[in-house]
Amino acid sequence: MNYFVEAFAWIADPAHRTGPDGIWTRLGQHLAYTLIATGAAALIGIPLGYWIGHTGRGKGLIVGATGAARALPTLGVLTLIALFTGVGVGAPLAALSVLALPSVLAGAYAGLEAIPAPTIDAARAQGMSEWQLLSRVEIPLGLPHLIGGLRSATLQVVATATLVAYVGGGGLGRFLFLGLKTQDYPQMLAASFLAVALAIAGEICFAVLARIAGRRHHALSNR
Numbered sequence: 619m620n621y622f623v624e625a626f627a628w629i630a631d632p633a634h635r636t637g638p639d640g641i642w643t644r645l646g647q648h649l650a651y652t653l654i655a656t657g658a659a660a661l662i663g664i665p666l667g668y669w670i671g672h673t674g675r676g677k678g679l680i681v682g683a684t685g686a687a688r689a690l691p692t693l694g695v696l697t698l699i700a701l702f703t704g705v706g707v708g709a710p711l712a713a714l715s716v717l718a719l720p721s722v723l724a725g726a727y728a729g730l731e732a733i734p735a736p737t738i739d740a741a742r743a744q745g746m747s748e749w750q751l752l753s754r755v756e757i758p759l760g761l762p763h764l765i766g767g768l769r770s771a772t773l774q775v776v777a778t779a780t781l782v783a784y785v786g787g788g789g790l791g792r793f794l795f796l797g798l799k800t801q802d803y804p805q806m807l808a809a810s811f812l813a814v815a816l817a818i819a820g821e822i823c824f825a826v827l828a829r830i831a832g833r834r835h836h837a838l839s840n841r
Contacts, residue, residue: 647787648791658718662722695713717775725771728760730760738751765828765831
């Protein structure tokens with residue numbers, strides 16, 4: 619129980635908050651890694667997911683490949699990439715993007731697949747082109763599922779981004795690895811608390827987005 623008290627005391631200590639190795643700097647780095655990795659996964663996964671959901675093509679192959687990627691151990695992928703790219707943030711960001719991709723991809727295509735067929739038929743009967751159907755009907759109605767996929771991907775990356783420090787990067791993992799090296803368990807526990815706090819903040823943000831998207835989905839469905 620003393621470790622918990624000491625961990626919160628470590629966080630509350632002003633000496634640990636500022637500077638290049640301070641809490642705010644490491645939190646900013648951790649958040650940046652999360653946004654970059656999830657953003658890279660979104661740039662690939664969202665268009666690909668929409669293409670699968672709209673056309674129905676390639677689902678078995680692509681979803682199977684991304685599912686297999688999800689089963690890969692992140693630390694192993696990180697180490698393998700680092701062997702080719704060298705020490706730095708490039709390898710962990712690539713590994714984290716691979717980790718985030720399946721959830722983003724699944725959210726994108728599942729949102730389109732969940733749209734009732736009569737809704738699609740009605741849109742086509744009104745003379746909509748395929749692009750109009752996708753942009754005006756499928757994407758807005760599938761938004762709640764996409765947000766769910768992004769939410770899952772972001773939380774996974776937040777939890778795993780501590781491994782960036784394993785190959786010389788920054789983020790909250792620096793506190794974990796330093797604490798492990800020096801047997802400073804309050805520092806390690808404090809880093810865990812900070813990572814959990816960041817995950818909770820992300821969860822709250824996505825909950826708000828999901829609620830807004832749900833209202834829009836309901837309004838569009840009732841038109």
